[in-house]
Amino acid sequence: MLAALAAGLAALASANAAAPAGDARELLEWVARTHDNAGMNYVVVDKRLATVSVLDGRGKLLGTSPVLLGAAVGDDSAPGIGTRPMAQVLPHERTTPAGRFLAEPGHNAQGEDIVWVDYDTAVSFHRVRVANPSDRRLQRLATPTANDNRISYGCINVPVNFYNNVLRPAMTESGAVVYVLPETRSWQQVFWPSKTNVLLQ
Numbered sequence: 700m701l702a703a704l705a706a707g708l709a710a711l712a713s714a715n716a717a718a719p720a721g722d723a724r725e726l727l728e729w730v731a732r733t734h735d736n737a738g739m740n741y742v743v744v745d746k747r748l749a750t751v752s753v754l755d756g757r758g759k760l761l762g763t764s765p766v767l768l769g770a771a772v773g774d775d776s777a778p779g780i781g782t783r784p785m786a787q788v789l790p791h792e793r794t795t796p797a798g799r800f801l802a803e804p805g806h807n808a809q810g811e812d813i814v815w816v817d818y819d820t821a822v823s824f825h826r827v828r829v830a831n832p833s834d835r836r837l838q839r840l841a842t843p844t845a846n847d848n849r850i851s852y853g854c855i856n857v858p859v860n861f862y863n864n865v866l867r868p869a870m871t872e873s874g875a876v877v878y879v880l881p882e883t884r885s886w887q888q889v890f891w892p893s894k895t896n897v898l899l900q
Contacts, residue, residue: 749848767856797881803874
């Protein structure tokens with residue numbers, strides 16, 4: 700897995716494309732060493748840099764992309780937030796939770812296909828939506844900084860082409876492992892040593 704990961708990172712570098720860095724790269728290397736993904740495809744979300752990386756089960760990097768995240772800083776979901784109407788979610792509760800999740804494809808209440816990260820807290824990957832022009836979501840994705848990528852209620856907004864061509868195809872019938880890096884504590888505190896293999900049982 701380490702060889703496949705190294706090859707993928709090198710290919711991105713030679714193409715002058717953005718490659719996972721910092722905590723995300725450390726986590727990718729840790730997964731490759733420990734096989735924490737149990738052979739499943741996996742996804743790493745770096746909230747500090749507002750990026751997502753998708754890898755196959757052997758650690759081959761399939762692609763990276765900027766993303767939009769929950770508007771509030773924080774690594775935990777408010778109790779019962781998944782059962783509340785969006786209008787009742789307070790600004791400080793609009794977090795994208797950190798952790799290790801077993802994601803799977805599904806549909807939201809409007810019938811749109813999405814990828815559930817954590818069904819109980821209603822957090823998912825979905826295509827970026829532009830229904831409200833004042834949100835400037837496409838413009839936020841296009842800027843070189845992560846400072847303006849906090850806009851959602853907690854879901855992870857992905858560019859349409861990346862969702863259709865990279866993220867969604869990586870979700871097999873058994874799903875994929877998703878690692879959402881924390882922003883208020885270290886990734887080692889959340890993921891290492893791993894005590895969450897029960898999610899794959």
